[in-house]
Amino acid sequence: MEFESRDLLTVDQAAQYLQVSQSSIRSYIRQGRLQAFRIAGKRKVLIARSALLDLLEPARPDDVADDVPLDEE
Numbered sequence: 126m127e128f129e130s131r132d133l134l135t136v137d138q139a140a141q142y143l144q145v146s147q148s149s150i151r152s153y154i155r156q157g158r159l160q161a162f163r164i165a166g167k168r169k170v171l172i173a174r175s176a177l178l179d180l181l182e183p184a185r186p187d188d189v190a191d192d193v194p195l196d197e198e
């Protein structure tokens with residue numbers, strides 16, 4: 126598995142990227158829903174951007190507020 130450095134995010138960066146809390150990111154890691162890596166001998170946790178995107182799922186129409194247009198024409 127090869128990653129470029131810009132494809133690896135810290136917990137803080139991952140939380141900002143998905144607009145969730147750092148504790149949510151750490152929870153996803155503990156639950157096994159998000160794969161993370163630790164540099165040998167270091168405390169820093171790194172997460173692949175592609176792994177974050179794998180957490181996303183399409184929104185169902187009833188999940189979206191009525192005042193938000195689904196289709197811009």
